Amino acid sequence: xxxxxxxGAKRVGRPDRAQMDVFLDELAASSNVxxxxxxxxxxxxxxxxxxxxxxxxxxxxxxxxxxxxxxxEAELLSxxxxxxxxxxxxxxxxxxxxxxxxxxxxxxxxxxxxxxxAPAGAGxxxxxxxxxxRLAVKLxxxxxxxxxxxxxxxxxxxxxxx
Numbered sequence: 569x570x571x572x573x574x575x576g577a578k579r580v581g582r583p584d585r586a587q588m589d590v591f592l593d594e595l596a597a598s599s600n601v602x603x604x605x606x607x608x609x610x611x612x613x614x615x616x617x618x619x620x621x622x623x624x625x626x627x628x629x630x631x632x633x634x635x636x637x638x639x640x641e642a643e644l645l646s647x648x649x650x651x652x653x654x655x656x657x658x659x660x661x662x663x664x665x666x667x668x669x670x671x672x673x674x675x676x677x678x679x680x681x682x683x684x685x686a687p688a689g690a691g692x693x694x695x696x697x698x699x700x701x702r703l704a705v706k707l708x709x710x711x712x713x714x715x716x717x718x719x720x721x722x723x724x725x726x727x728x729x730x
Contacts, residue, residue: 590607590609593632598636645672
């Protein structure tokens with residue numbers, strides 16, 4: 569499988585087409601390079617080397633990573649918007665909201681770094697920035713609806729856990 573270097577260390581060969589396809593499928597699902605490489609049976613380092621050599625792979629990698637970020641963001645938003653049922657303490661709600669805000673912020677920063685742009689809120693413009701602005705408007709509208717629903721007897725401090 570691998571060749572042995574002069575110093576006795578085993579050299580990992582280049583990933584084959586099937587391994588690259590598995591890697592990209594996993595990357596699109598998770599945005600996790602290391603886990604995707606493991607699923608494909610190759611090292612993450614081998615995949616990074618191949619990405620530098622292979623412009624077609626680099627383009628597909630970028631597309632898969634963007635798809636993975638979109639999926640993760642949608643999952644986080646979906647979870648964040650689930651109204652708690654039962655008697656949930658305020659501290660629990662605030663902690664939950666903080667986790668989702670942090671997750672979304674980290675995704676936005678990492679996505680911007682991968683795309684070579686500025687992180688969200690740092691003056692990003694163009695198509696991606698416009699889409700993000702539209703999403704922010706929709707999210708604020710959903711938050712307002714949640715506040716209205718909770719205002720029917722709850723003590724509203726204006727945070728609503730968001």
